[in-house]
Amino acid sequence: MRLDRLAVSRFRCVADASLALGPGINLITGDNGAGKTSAIEALYLLSHGRSFRGRVRDGLIQHGEAALRVLAQWRDASATEHRAGIEHDGKQWQVRVDGASVKTLAELASRIALVCFEPGSHALLSGAAENRRRFVDWGLFHVEPGFLECWRRYARALRQRNALLKSAHDGVSLESWEHELQISGDLITAMRISYLAQWEHALLIATAQFLPELPVAKVSFVRGWRAEDTLAAALKSSRDRDQAMGFTSVGPHRADWRINFARLNAKDGLSRGQTKLTALACVLAQAQQFAAVHGDWPIVCLDDLASELDQRHQQRVIELVIASKAQVVITATEAIPALAPLHVSRFHVEQGDFTALL
Ligand SMILES: Nc1ncnc2c1ncn2[C@@H]1O[C@H](COP(=O)(O)OP(=O)(O)OP(=O)(O)O)[C@@H](O)[C@H]1O
Numbered sequence: 430m431r432l433d434r435l436a437v438s439r440f441r442c443v444a445d446a447s448l449a450l451g452p453g454i455n456l457i458t459g460d461n462g463a464g465k466t467s468a469i470e471a472l473y474l475l476s477h478g479r480s481f482r483g484r485v486r487d488g489l490i491q492h493g494e495a496a497l498r499v500l501a502q503w504r505d506a507s508a509t510e511h512r513a514g515i516e517h518d519g520k521q522w523q524v525r526v527d528g529a530s531v532k533t534l535a536e537l538a539s540r541i542a543l544v545c546f547e548p549g550s551h552a553l554l555s556g557a558a559e560n561r562r563r564f565v566d567w568g569l570f571h572v573e574p575g576f577l578e579c580w581r582r583y584a585r586a587l588r589q590r591n592a593l594l595k596s597a598h599d600g601v602s603l604e605s606w607e608h609e610l611q612i613s614g615d616l617i618t619a620m621r622i623s624y625l626a627q628w629e630h631a632l633l634i635a636t637a638q639f640l641p642e643l644p645v646a647k648v649s650f651v652r653g654w655r656a657e658d659t660l661a662a663a664l665k666s667s668r669d670r671d672q673a674m675g676f677t678s679v680g681p682h683r684a685d686w687r688i689n690f691a692r693l694n695a696k697d698g699l700s701r702g703q704t705k706l707t708a709l710a711c712v713l714a715q716a717q718q719f720a721a722v723h724g725d726w727p728i729v730c731l732d733d734l735a736s737e738l739d740q741r742h743q744q745r746v747i748e749l750v751i752a753s754k755a756q757v758v759i760t761a762t763e764a765i766p767a768l769a770p771l772h773v774s775r776f777h778v779e780q781g782d783f784t785a786l787l
């Protein structure tokens with residue numbers, strides 16, 4: 430897909446901006462605090478239905494303003510034009526796609542595929558398991574048509590079981606929700622295992638390309654309960670403990686994955702730059718896998734690409750994204766030498782004010 434225009438209003442430090450993006454690489458430069466990440470964040474909000482930097486009440490709406498708005502105009506893989514917009518007035522979202530209201534942010538998110546690397550993405554390696562589950566689930570949301578429904582069923586059953594655990598209940602109702610957890614949970618787990626196996630393949634290729642000195646051996650998956658048990662048995666045997674704690678301690682909501690390196694046995698062994706490159710490889714491998722299924726790359730956003738990367742590694746990352754033919758939005762405080770000889774659509778931002786550079 431190709432984004433032709435992004436318009437952002439009253440979003441963080443951006444009062445009003447309209448960017449006509451180029452089809453290939455777009456570079457946004459500006460000083461610290463100018464609004465580069467805010468532009469990426471606005472795009473992420475459209476494509477994911479949430480920000481990577483907190484909730485609306487944490488300050489997405491520009492101080493002193495009543496509502497934020499983000500609009501986008503894009504062409505899909507068959508070159509059909511679309512428009513979408515989201516608004517938040519401090520109370521609720523309003524979402525429109527191609528002139529019609531849609532009920533959920535997920536509906537919009539399913540239309541705009543975008544992968545994003547931003548400074549917080551190192552959490553994929555060093556952060557909580559929730560970051561890694563979200564990552565896999567985003568991939569499944571876009572490549573596995575039944576995933577969202579299955580995930581909703583699981584989430585509902587989990588809420589019900591947790592509520593029952595905290596109240597007086599009969600064993601029969603607990604069992605019926607456990608049955609639902611087991612059916613949807615086994616499906617989710619099978620989808621995650623199959624997704625990760627394909628993604629691992631793409632990851633090995635991406636890391637071999639721009640991080641050859643740190644070969645990835647494999648990706649290991651932790652399902653969220655003891656490997657020797659079925660989910661049904663794990664739920665049953667954890668009942669007493671779960672009752673004491675008041676929540677469900679086993680299941681796909683506790684799943685995780687980790688990368689094992691061939692010459693390294695702990696994540697702590699990575700330098701900051703290597704952590705960044707590995708997380709970048711995770712994101713680009715996910716984009717590659719999306720493209721393998723849909724025949725078209727998602728939009729790739731790389732916020733603050735150059736920081737912590739030496740020029741050789743910057744060059745390799747740029748080579749990979751250029752070869753992909755994806756539409757890319759890169760931000761940086763300074764010009765990026767690896768981009769100098771290339772045709773790039775350039776923008777400069779100062780205090781939330783964006784200018785296209787000729
Ligand atoms: N709700 C808000 N209203 C007004 N300004 C805000 C709001 N939220 C954040 N800001 C300001 O927006 C500015 C831009 O932040 P942003 O993270 O986009 O900058 P950046 O260009 O990515 O900087 P860096 O190079 O340091 O990463 C910051 O100065 C921040 O204080």
Ligand SMILES: [Mg+2]
Pocket residue numbers: 465466467732733
């Ligand atoms: Mg930034």
